[in-house]
Amino acid sequence: MTYEPGTVWQYEVPTTGSAHLPPDAGYGKALTNQGYGFEVAIADLIDNSIDAGADEIVVHFLRDAKRILTLLIIDNGRGMDDAGLDAAMTVGRRRDYGESALGMYGTGLKAASLSHASSLTVVSRTKRSRAAGRRLTAEGIEDGFRCDTVDPRYAQELVDRYDGIIEWHGTIVRWDQVRAFETVTTGQSDHYLSKAIARLETHLGLYLHRFLQNGLKLDIAVWDVSSGEGRLGEEVDHIAVEALDPFGYKVPGKAGYPRTFTAPVEGLGDVRLTAHIWPAKSKQAGFRQIGSLADRQGFYFYRNDRLVQAGGWNGLRNPEGHLALARVAVDLPSHENSVLSLDVKKESVTVTPAFTLGVEKAVDASGNTFHGFLGDAEAAYREGAKRTEIVRKPVTLPGKGIDPKIKRVVKEELPEKPGEEPIAFSWVSLPGDKFFDLDRENNTVLLNKAFRSDFNDGRRGGSNDAPVTKTLLYLLLEDCFGLGRWERGRQDRVDYWNTILLAAAGAHRERRAQAAD
Structure with missing residues (x-):
């Protein structure tokens, strides 16, 4: 339209043409400053997995003896071929979303990942295409939005490592140089992961509760790559995320609701x-x-x-x-x-x-x-x-090594003692005259691994194994932690509990041997 000065200024701004202006490389820095919390970023990536049809997803932390190495999210969704990977890694590209899709803006994968990691790698395969991968780094974005192609041999090797999840198709998102991980000092990895996983479990259980209630399998696992004989190392923690329904009461607070x-x-x-x-x-x-x-x-x-x-x-x-x-x-x-x-x-x-x-x-x-x-x-x-209610004595909560379902029930039934680290359980080598020992400095119950197979039907067991044995020991030993002076009477109790439990473990082993004959 022809513009006549002073005629339409109150209602619109006339234009005379247009030009396509690609973003400056400095725009990449904005991707690292989106304000994504750690749990929010992970949830955003899981949304992509759900949109891809995944019904099994694992958030996988890899660590060694000294530090936390990386984080991966693995799913069994439809996967992407080379063209799909290029589209997914294009900064600023917005794909078409279906009516039921969780994605909306087309920025989540890049913005959520680069808010926390300096390197984002995506490896994927479909039923009809080989494993392929792309890597996007902060340096690459500043270098004209460069995206690296992952060596196909590595892409296939990574997919093969997770063949229990990815059978015919699926995707792996990997974060490297995670800034929060790099701030964890030597010896503090367990402490950091314990708290980070607890927050992540709560966030995912809440925000994805409808999907979890409808059959989505979502796990959080930690592997120590410096130990064990498996391809990934040894699993040292594993949590199956349960739905946290904010409307999951059994009886409403007033009749007639909801x-x-x-x-x-x-x-x-x-x-x-x-x-x-x-x-x-x-x-x-x-x-x-x-x-x-x-x-x-x-x-x-x-x-x-x-x-x-x-x-x-x-x-x-x-x-x-x-x-x-x-x-x-x-x-x-x-x-x-x-x-x-x-x-x-x-x-x-x-x-x-x-x-x-x-x-x-x-x-x-x-x-x-x-x-x-x-x-x-x-x-x-x-x-x-x-209404008056019985006030129960606060306890130090159970931690690593206890099944999450048990931990949740303990939290529902008993108030938490403030300022105490959760009580962990660990299988270690102990003298033959001990069924358990206490590491009170690190709030850990040490179990004699010579008896581990006896409580796992002869199998190796996972990090949350022997739930009944561990729970009973937790109830028995909870008040042995967080104390000042260690009393002789309390040590005497620990000693005779050990003696009695050793006898029980021996009787259990004999019964198993008789049943096997």
């Missing part, structure tokens, strides 16, 4: 709000173990069954202690809209006033209002606060 309200939202239509009231003082993991109760009240937004915001009132009201039991599930439309927008990291939703105004008017099929729900949640909280 209730579904309909909010008339201008520009979006009717939005369904499923309102829940948790029982007061619940100890379930989905209530207590996903963060502070103040932060976790409010809206839980989902997009295509993936949780993208866990709590918060989005301007509707401020968090209040007496609303700690109130949670509301909202499924976002999969298409983009002007009312509800998801941030690129997929951990928060921005709403316009149209949404909060619609929520204020929301009612259910019986005419109950959303404000009535908030009143019910507050009443349930106040009623629960009046």
